[in-house]
Each structure stands twice: as C-alpha cells, then as structure tokens.
Amino acid sequence: MPVRVTESSTPSQVSGTNSGDTSPPACTLLSVGQTFSGTQNVSSLQKEEAWRVNVRIQGCDLEHGYLCGTMEALNVPMADTPVVTFWEGEIVDTKNYTFYTGKWEASPEDDKRHWTKFPSFSPLLSQVEVDGGKSLDLSNYPYIFMRWKEQYFVNVGTDCGLTIAGFYYVCFSCSDGSISGFYYDPNSSPFQKLELKSTNEGRSGYSFSSYELQ
Amino acid sequence: MPSATVNKPRPSELLSRLTSAEPEVKVRALREVKNQIIGNRTKKLSFLKLGAVPAVAGILADSIDDVTENNNCNNTNNFLVQSAAALGSFACGFDAGVQAVLDAGAFPNLLRLLANPNEKVVDAVARALRMIYQSKLAPKYDFLQQKNMEFLISLLNSEKETVSGLGASIITRSCETNLEQKALFDAGILRKLNSLLEGGSLSQRDASLESLATVFRNNPEVISKFAGPEIGRPLSSIIDLAKDRYPRTRLLACMCLIVIRNASPHFLQDIGIKTKLIHILLELLDDPGQVGDEAPFAFSSLIAQKEDLQKLALEANAIDKFHHHIKKGSLHPRRYEGILLALADMCSKLESCRSKFLSLQVLNLVADALTDYNAGVRAAACICLKSVTRSIKNLSAGYFMNETIVIPLVQLFLDPSTSVQVAALGATSNIVVDFTTRKSIFVQCGGMKQLVQLAKSMESSVRSNALWALKNFVFQADNRLKEGVFSELTASLLSSLIRDPEPSVQEQALALVRNLVDGCINLIEFVFAEDGLILGAIGRQLQCASKAEIGIQGMYALCNVASGNEFHRESVMQLLFTQMGDKNQSFVVKFLQSNDSQLRTATVWTIVNLTCPSSPGAPCRLEKLRNAGIVSQIKNMVNDPCVDVKLRVRTVLGQSMAFGDN
Numbered sequence: 001m002p003v004r005v006t007e008s009s010t011p012s013q014v015s016g017t018n019s020g021d022t023s024p025p026a027c028t029l030l031s032v033g034q035t036f037s038g039t040q041n042v043s044s045l046q047k048e049e050a051w052r053v054n055v056r057i058q059g060c061d062l063e064h065g066y067l068c069g070t071m072e073a074l075n076v077p078m079a080d081t082p083v084v085t086f087w088e089g090e091i092v093d094t095k096n097y098t099f100y101t102g103k104w105e106a107s108p109e110d111d112k113r114h115w116t117k118f119p120s121f122s123p124l125l126s127q128v129e130v131d132g133g134k135s136l137d138l139s140n141y142p143y144i145f146m147r148w149k150e151q152y153f154v155n156v157g158t159d160c161g162l163t164i165a166g167f168y169y170v171c172f173s174c175s176d177g178s179i180s181g182f183y184y185d186p187n188s189s190p191f192q193k194l195e196l197k198s199t200n201e202g203r204s205g206y207s208f209s210s211y212e213l214q
Numbered sequence: 215m216p217s218a219t220v221n222k223p224r225p226s227e228l229l230s231r232l233t234s235a236e237p238e239v240k241v242r243a244l245r246e247v248k249n250q251i252i253g254n255r256t257k258k259l260s261f262l263k264l265g266a267v268p269a270v271a272g273i274l275a276d277s278i279d280d281v282t283e284n285n286n287c288n289n290t291n292n293f294l295v296q297s298a299a300a301l302g303s304f305a306c307g308f309d310a311g312v313q314a315v316l317d318a319g320a321f322p323n324l325l326r327l328l329a330n331p332n333e334k335v336v337d338a339v340a341r342a343l344r345m346i347y348q349s350k351l352a353p354k355y356d357f358l359q360q361k362n363m364e365f366l367i368s369l370l371n372s373e374k375e376t377v378s379g380l381g382a383s384i385i386t387r388s389c390e391t392n393l394e395q396k397a398l399f400d401a402g403i404l405r406k407l408n409s410l411l412e413g414g415s416l417s418q419r420d421a422s423l424e425s426l427a428t429v430f431r432n433n434p435e436v437i438s439k440f441a442g443p444e445i446g447r448p449l450s451s452i453i454d455l456a457k458d459r460y461p462r463t464r465l466l467a468c469m470c471l472i473v474i475r476n477a478s479p480h481f482l483q484d485i486g487i488k489t490k491l492i493h494i495l496l497e498l499l500d501d502p503g504q505v506g507d508e509a510p511f512a513f514s515s516l517i518a519q520k521e522d523l524q525k526l527a528l529e530a531n532a533i534d535k536f537h538h539h540i541k542k543g544s545l546h547p548r549r550y551e552g553i554l555l556a557l558a559d560m561c562s563k564l565e566s567c568r569s570k571f572l573s574l575q576v577l578n579l580v581a582d583a584l585t586d587y588n589a590g591v592r593a594a595a596c597i598c599l600k601s602v603t604r605s606i607k608n609l610s611a612g613y614f615m616n617e618t619i620v621i622p623l624v625q626l627f628l629d630p631s632t633s634v635q636v637a638a639l640g641a642t643s644n645i646v647v648d649f650t651t652r653k654s655i656f657v658q659c660g661g662m663k664q665l666v667q668l669a670k671s672m673e674s675s676v677r678s679n680a681l682w683a684l685k686n687f688v689f690q691a692d693n694r695l696k697e698g699v700f701s702e703l704t705a706s707l708l709s710s711l712i713r714d715p716e717p718s719v720q721e722q723a724l725a726l727v728r729n730l731v732d733g734c735i736n737l738i739e740f741v742f743a744e745d746g747l748i749l750g751a752i753g754r755q756l757q758c759a760s761k762a763e764i765g766i767q768g769m770y771a772l773c774n775v776a777s778g779n780e781f782h783r784e785s786v787m788q789l790l791f792t793q794m795g796d797k798n799q800s801f802v803v804k805f806l807q808s809n810d811s812q813l814r815t816a817t818v819w820t821i822v823n824l825t826c827p828s829s830p831g832a833p834c835r836l837e838k839l840r841n842a843g844i845v846s847q848i849k850n851m852v853n854d855p856c857v858d859v860k861l862r863v864r865t866v867l868g869q870s871m872a873f874g875d876n
Binding site for chain 1: 600603604606607609610611640641643644647649682685686689690725728729731732733734735770773774776777778779783815819822823826828829856857858861862864
C-alpha cells in the first residue's frame with residue numbers, strides 16, 4: 001500500500017526571477033555511503049509481489065546534478081542470488097535537469113503522470129506545466145526529485161532474464177531520508193512503486209562516512 | 215667516405231691565447247671560443263671549468279677602458295664585438311653560463327656598451343644581453359625607477375631589431391607585479407609594443423607578443439585599457455598573428471590571447487575564436503621542435519577549469535590527437551609531460567571526456583608513463599590518472615583497481631621526487647575508493663603498508679596525502695581491511711597525526727577516524743584503544759580547531775561514535791564537557807554558531823545521536839546539554855538558513871519534546 005510522505009514543512013515559494021542558486025539543498029541523508037532499504041512492488045494483474053530492495057549511494061556531484069549508487073533486489077524469483085545493479089541519477093535541479101525527461105521513451109505526459117503521484121510535487125505542478133520547472137526555486141524545498149536509471153548488472157549477466165530498460169522517478173524527503181519512486185518502462189507493469197527508508201546498519205543513531213576525490 | 219679532420223685548438227690552449235699580447239691572436243681566440251661553444255653544452259661546461267668566462271669578461275672590460283682612452287679604434291671594437299658575442303654564447307640556453315657571466319661582472323659593462331657609437335658593438339652587446347634575459351637568473355630590472363623606464367623606452371624605440379628585442383625581453387623577464395604592469399602601461403610601453411606587433415620584423419613581433427602576455431598576466435585593468443579605443447584594434451592584431459605563417463608566432467599569439475581570456479573572461483567570448491585557438495594549438499603539436507613541445511602547455515592553460523572549452527576541445531578530437539602523439543612514442547620529455555597534463559585537464563571535469571579517454575585505451579599508455587625515467591613525465595602521468603579516476607561510474611565498476619596501474623603507482627610512493635610522490639598519492643586516493651571487492655589488490659601490492667609509512671613522512675604534503683588515500687581506502691571497506699589498516703597504523707600514531715602541527719594533516723587524520731568507525735558497531739572500539747588515546751586527541755583538537763574543516767571531520771567522527779551503544783554515547787558526552795575552553799564553554803556552542811553550515815550540520819547530527827529517544831541515558835544527557843546552553847542554542851537555530859541544519863534542529867527539538875521539554 002502506498003505510504004503517503006507526511007511533512008510539516010510547507011513548500012518554499014517559487015519564483016521565476018531568482019538569480020541565486022535555485023538547486024535543491026544539499027542533504028546529509030543523501031550523501032555518499034548512505035544506505036536505504038525497503039521494497040519495490042512488482043505486482044501485476046495476475047499476482048501480488050514485492051521485492052526487498054537495498055540502495056547505497058556511491059557518488060554525488062551536485063554541481064552536475066549527478067548521483068549514483070547500487071540497488072540490490074533480494075528476493076527476485078528467477079535469480080539464485082540477490083541482483084545488484086549500478087544506477088546513475090539525474091537530480092532535478094533546474095540547471096542541469098528539469099522535470100521533463102526528454103529521453104528513455106518518456107513523454108512530458110508520462111513525466112507529469114508520474115511526478116503527480118508524489119504529494120510533495122503538487123505545489124510545483126503549475127510551474128512545471130509552463131516550463132518544465134526551469135524557473136522554480138528548489139533551494140529551500142525539503143524534497144529532492146530525481147530520475148534513477150540503472151546502467152548495468154553488477155553481479156549477474158545480462159542473460160539473467162531481468163530487464164533494466166526503464167528508469168525510476170524518485171522523490172527524496174530531506175527530513176527523514178525516505179525515498180519513494182515509480183518505475184517507468186513502457187514494456188513493464190506501470191507504476192511499480194519503490195519505497196525505501198534510511199537505514200543505520202545496526203546502530204542506534206546516524207553514522208556518516210565520506211570520501212573525497214582529488 | 216672518410217673526410218679530413220680539422221685540428222681544432224684545445225680549450226686550455228685557446229684560453230692561453232686569450233691572454234696573448236698580439237691583438238690578432240686574441241681576437242681569433244675569442245672567435246674560436248665562440249664557435250666551439252655555440253649549441254654545445256658540453257663544450258660550454260668544459261670552457262666554464264677552465265675559467266674562460268672571467269677571461270672573456272676581462273677582455274671586454276679592458277676594451278671599454280681602451281674605448282674611453284683611444285676612441286674607436288678598430289681593434290678595440292673587434293675585441294668588444296667578439297667578447298660580447300662569446301659571452302652571449304655562454305649565456306645562450308645555459309643557466310650555468312649566465313651565472314658565470316654575471317659572476318664575472320660583465321653585465322653592467324654590457325649595459326653600458328649599448329650606448330657605444332659603433333653599430334656592430336651595439337648589436338653584439340644587445341644579443342648577449344638578450345641571451346641573459348632569456349634566463350630566470352637575469353637580474354631583475356626595476357621599472358619603477360624613472361631613469362630605468364626612460365632607458366627601456368629608448369631601447370624599444372631603437373631602429374635596431376636586436377636592441378628593441380632586448381627591451382621586450384627585459385619586460386618579459388622582469389615584469390612581475392601588478393604595479394609594474396601598470397607602470398609600463400602608464401609609460402606608453404604597450405603602445406610601442408603594439409606598433410612592433412603591427413610593423414616589426416618577425417623577431418620583434420615574437421618578442422612583443424611575449425612581453426604583452428607578461429604585462430597582461432592576471433591584470434584585467436591593463437587588458438581593458440589595452441583593448442580599449444585608445445590603442446586601436448590591438449586584439450585583432452594578436453588574433454591575426456595567431457594565424458601567422460610562422461609556428462612560433464602562432465604559438466606566442468595564442469599564449470597572449472589565453473592570458474587575456476584567463477584574466478578577463480569577458481574578452482574573446484566568441485565561440486569561433488575559442489574553437490580557432492583549440493585548432494591552432496592542436497596543429498602546433500605537429501611542429502617537431504620547441505613550439506610543438508610548448509603547445510600542449512598552452513592548450514592546458516586554455517582549457518583548465520573551463521568546461522565549455524573542454525567540450526569544444528573534445529569535439530575538435532583533442533583526445534584522439536594527444537593519444538596519437540603518445541602512441542607514436544619517443545617524445546621529448548617536455549612534450550610528453552605537456553601532453554599528459556593536457557589530457558589531465560581534458561578529463562578533469564567532464565565524464566564525456568573520460569569516456570573518450572577510456573574508449574581509446576589511453577589508460578595503458580599513461581600506465582607506461584608512470585615508469586618513465588623523467589620525473590616530470592612520471593608526475594604528469596599521475597596527474598592524468600588522477601583526473602580520469604574521478605569517474606565514479608568506472609570506480610564503481612572497479613575499472614582502475616588492477617595490477618597494471620596499482621603496482622607502478624605504489625612504486626612511485628618511494629620516488630625521490632616529492633612532487634611525484636604527492637601526485638602518485640593523489641591518483642591513489644581516487645583509485646582506492648573502489649566499490650567492488652577489489653580493494654584487497656591494493657593490500658596485496660603492498661600499497662596499504664606503504665601509505666602507513668608515508669603517513670610518518672617529514673614532508674607534511676606527503677603525510678596529508680597518504681592519510682587522504684587511507685581515508686578513501688577505508689571508506690565502506692569491510693571490517694577485515696579496516697582492522698588491517700588500524701593495526702598497521704596503531705592508535706598512538708593516529709592520535710599523534712590528529713595532533714599534527716599541520717592543519718591539513720589533522721583534517722585528514724580525523725576524516726580517517728570518521729571512516730574507520732563507520733559501519734559495523736564493533737569498529738567504534740578503535741577510538742577506545744590504548745586508554746582512549748584517539749578519542750582524547752579528537753577532543754583536544756576540536757577545542758583548538760584552526761579551521762572549519764577540522765571541526766567538521768572531528769564532529770562527524772564523534773557523531774559516528776555516538777551512533778553506537780550507551781557507553782559510546784556517554785564517552786562522547788564526557789569528551790564534550792571535559793574539553794571546556796574560554797568562558798567555560800564547550801566547543802559545541804562555538805561550532806553551532808559557526809558560519810560554516812557543514813560544521814553546524816555535523817554538530818547537530820552528534821546531538822541528534824546523543825538524544826536519541828530509544829536510548830535510556832538520553833534524558834540525563836539532554837539535561838546536561840540543556841544546562842550547558844547547547845539546547846537553547848539549538849532552539850535559536852529553528853530557522854537556520856541551511857535546510858539540512860534546520861531539519862536536524864527540528865529532529866533534536868522533537869526528541870527533546872519526547873522527554874517533556876518545550
């Protein structure tokens with residue numbers, strides 16, 4: 001059952017004339033090394049099914065609106081081991097990327113149908129319809145919208161019977177680090193929902209490691 | 215076919231002839247010395263060792279006295295011409311020769327002789343001085359003195375090519391400060407240089423381009439005056455010269471335009487000029503001589519830090535072209551180094567460039583360059599590797615963690631040149647981020663142990679870079695690797711590095727601890743080893759942190775410790791309150807009031823962990839934090855300008871309300 005993301009913060013005011021940085025805020029819960037776990041609902045008309053999913057953030061380059069990491073699906077029926085994929089993300093920052101995908105067989109209509117599934121998107125809809133959200137100021141908005149596209153299988157061959165042809169529309173909550181997503185692939189079941197929560201790997205608090213490239 | 219050998223007099227024999235009483239013998243000896251040393255470093259050195267330079271400088275000095283007494287006799291002028299020419303040859307492209315000429319006291323005499331009435335003398339003297347002014351050892355010319363500026367103007371106004379060229383060389387070598395650049399502009403020098411650009415000979419144009427670049431370097435004010443209407447269309451003259459038929463002129467014009475663009479980005483915005491510069495510099499790579507050697511350096515200064523230019527260069531097939539040159543092999547070390555550095559700049563920011571680099575398999579050639587005999591080439595290969603390994607996508611695939619690269623890189627950790635060591639550590643720092651299970655390859659190659667050894671280096675840059683690499687190595691590493699690093703490092707070494715005199719070392723050591731104690735909860739025990747040496751060092755360092763970055767890493771280390779069990783949290787609490795500074799205030803309040811949002815974030819996260827509602831000691835800790843004024847400080851931050859801080863503050867306040875605070 002879809003979980004509604006509840007947030008007390010009101011969306012920041014949108015402005016078409018802001019000359020400062022309008023990119024979403026940096027968030028420690030979405031930094032390298034952070035992990036998330038949850039499920040992806042892959043139910044079809046024939047049967048109810050959900051896979052357990054773990055995600056780890058491996059790279060983050062806010063200047064280029066780039067994020068990447070791995071996704072591990074745990075109880076995939078046709079696989080003997082957990083299936084790990086590497087994905088790359090586009091952060092909707094109005095500078096490098098807008099809400100309109102413009103590729104991966106996603107039309108602006110497909111984009112809107114998916115983004116509007118996130119309650120936190122509704123205050124942004126009217127502006128997105130005008131210009132894809134280019135003039136939105138997301139710098140104080142406590143949600144980060146992204147697209148995650150799986151690039152390759154890490155531990156299984158391409159003949160594993162699984163596909164990574166589609167991509168995820170993703171909404172991240174800066175408040176609690178929860179992630180909601182919808183998988184989009186014209187050839188797969190529509191609106192497969194991904195729900196993840198920030199994890200702390202057996203600790204009773206938050207831990208943050210980091211690397212720096214030279 | 216065998217040829218007859220010509221018996222050249224030996225250096226010692228020539229040297230004795232320089233003291234001959236016979237003027238003709240002496241002049242012939244001077245000419246012979248000059249001829250023997252032209253373009254021959256070995257010969258220059260052997261004459262230098264015999265003391266030839268003081269002897270020649272002595273003849274020059276004696277002849278000057280003769281000029282004063284005798285006025286313009288032919289022999290005297292011959293001595294002057296030949297001795298000046300010989301001194302010029304000693305100085306040409308040979309710093310030891312320049313030093314010997316200066317030590318022999320010839321420099322002021324040469325300057326005086328520029329006023330000699332004989333044209334041949336002036337010409338020879340001006341040439342000799344130009345040779346001296348091509349070296350970094352040349353005496354600095356003080357433009358700020360009025361009489362010197364007047365003399366310089368007189369040189370530039372000279373009809374003689376060698377003399378005006380000397381004026382330009384003096385500027386190129388001596389103009390260093392913005393004040394000097396402005397003084398030259400105010401004295402009308404740029405107008406003169408511009409006229410040499412437009413109407414001068416080849417050598418005058420080249421000398422003028424070099425001088426102009428020197429006067430423009432990092433000085434937008436002078437550039438905007440020069441490019442303004444006052445002087446005419448000077449930029450278009452330089453742009454025209456970038457298309458000149460002579461390669462050296464093209465290179466110098468490009469370098470001048472690059473200096474202008476780097477200092478004043480609003481000039482030369484036209485995409486056509488940018489593309490043209492890229493193409494010209496890539497074509498100049500085909501020049502077999504010095505121009506081709508210098509072209510990649512000019513290319514680097516054009517594209518460094520500029521994504522738009524890197525994109526244009528990629529479209530102009532720059533990477534293919536550099537690849538082609540390296541593949542040909544047997545490059546001059548200067549050119550080899552330049553090409554590797556140009557590739558480094560190409561791959562510094564854009565993933566598309568790195569993909570091209572990897573698809574052409576340039577990586578294997580760069581790996582070969584790691585073992586080159588020339589230190590500059592080895593360092594450049596490391597810098598190139600450092601740029602390419604910024605590709606997170608390829609790091610994630612474990613693409614770089616292989617023995618072809620890691621083994622030669624680890625060998626460079628012990629390179630005699632510190633700059634090679636630091637560059638090798640820089641590349642290693644990226645490669646060891648590796649997200650696959652291949653990190654053990656680095657251990658097997660002896661890399662980890664070497665890094666620990668380098669963390670004890672006398673050079674602070676080596677210590678800090680070794681720690682940087684270790685920090686990245688233990689990021690998300692498994693317990694076994696982390697335990698290996700810790701037992702090799704030891705608690706006492708790590709705590710002394712946290713307290714290192716150098717702030718960059720302190721920062722990296724704290725960041726290493728932060729990563730070591732992340733992951734499995736048992737790893738937190740590292741900071742309690744040897745009676746809590748590390749934890750104590752962190753506390754002391756945070757109390758006197760000299761920059762925000764040290765506070766950030768230290769606070770995240772404490773935050774990670776506080777994410778463990780009750781004992782861990784209590785230990786952090788104890789540390790926060792035993793390390794009271796001035797006014798009996800914990801550093802926590804100071805950090806919460808910092809202008810650095812990352813430091814505020816790290817500090818609030820630590821408080822989040824300490825007041826986690828599920829832990830039994832939280833109410834007591836909250837009480838202590840409240841009494842120390844930390845909670846009220848946090849309450850003041852509910853509208854912090856940084857969203858991340860604001861949200862964590864709300865978490866703390868939410869947790870404190872759970873314990874009845876309001």
